Amino acid sequence: MNRKNLVIIGLLVVGWIRFLGQPNAFSGKLRMVFVQLGTPFVKLGDYFPFVQSRRLLARQNEELRRENDLLRRQVQGLGEVGRRNLQLEQELAFKERLPLHSLTARVIGRDASNWWKSIQIDRGSGDGLTNNLAVLNADGLIGKIISVTKGESRVLLLTDPNCKVSALLQNPPREPGVVAGIKAAFSSSPRCVMTYVNRDAKIKPGEPVISSGFGGIFPKGIPIGSVTHVEMNKQTGMYQDIEIKPAVNFRLLEEVIVITE
């Protein structure tokens, strides 16, 4: 390699750090151009069902059948009291959710890279979406919006290490902590870690974890997942690290809800 190439590479690295490495108007506009160029080709996948793996579709089918059977049994087993209870619960849930304005969106693409975890949805600034809006579904928290164009947005998933959520354990003593994805975990079932949890707290596997509402992005009380493993922080020993299995199956996401207010 000659000296000229080394100089060019050096200039590229410096240029990237100066102009693109930090979020600014120039990199934002350039990104938007490439997003608008690339998105139609991502959407082309809608017309080619073979891009969905047969295994995935078979599993979805199996899960839906099982869910259908379960729901049928539940409906059959519900008496009048059960029906009334369900109705009251739904009304209560509706009232609780009423202050939150939401919007449904379809997942149109995944992350094109192996090193970050995000999805692309078919709603954008034209639908009133902005950065840092919470995204969830019926199972729980999915992530937050990190970039928006007119017709699409990118959602950083809870399983990405850069997505940090203020959380607490649902059961008393409701210890707080911060949930983030595990660094590019090499696993087919993604995991998260809840850090800064009181070292004296007694936590059992299976305990549910919910969002705490601190930070202003994620509303309080959204399920995040359940505890799978607890250990003292190896580096400091000052707090506990809790491994969490997310409540959401990120592989099967098709529709999501964006909390707009």
Next chain:
Amino acid sequence: MSTLTAIVGILIAAGLQARLPTLWLFGSLRIEFLPALVVYTALSMPRGSAIAIAFAAGFTQDALSAAPFGVSALAYGISSILMTSLREVLDRDLPWVQMGAGALTSTASAVIAFFCIGISFGVVFKMILVASISGTVTVLLFFVLDYARMAWGDA
């Protein structure tokens, strides 16, 4: 291969990367097509066009990802500069050269990503697998595109 064909190829490859399901058997790996395309253009097209296409490929991948914008562009750009300057030494028709170039281009992208996300044993293992798959994809892409060029002439 004309520049226009290469640009369409980049957009299709990026669209496929963002839409195809991951290989769950290999820890949810995503097949990368863009490194293969970058290697193919670097070893087949004029230097200026090949480097410009490499940057476009990186920017497109970053636009369809949560990555800091320009990370992949930097990796693919540097890989393309190095490959085009070593073109006289590299025999593009040798499958091992194609595979090595594809794996190294993919690794360059991963190494730059590590500066942003940190490094761990799992990450390194994943990088080796991604690089191996990218190398294999590169050999297949060379075979298909060379055959297409032979059959239909240079588009």
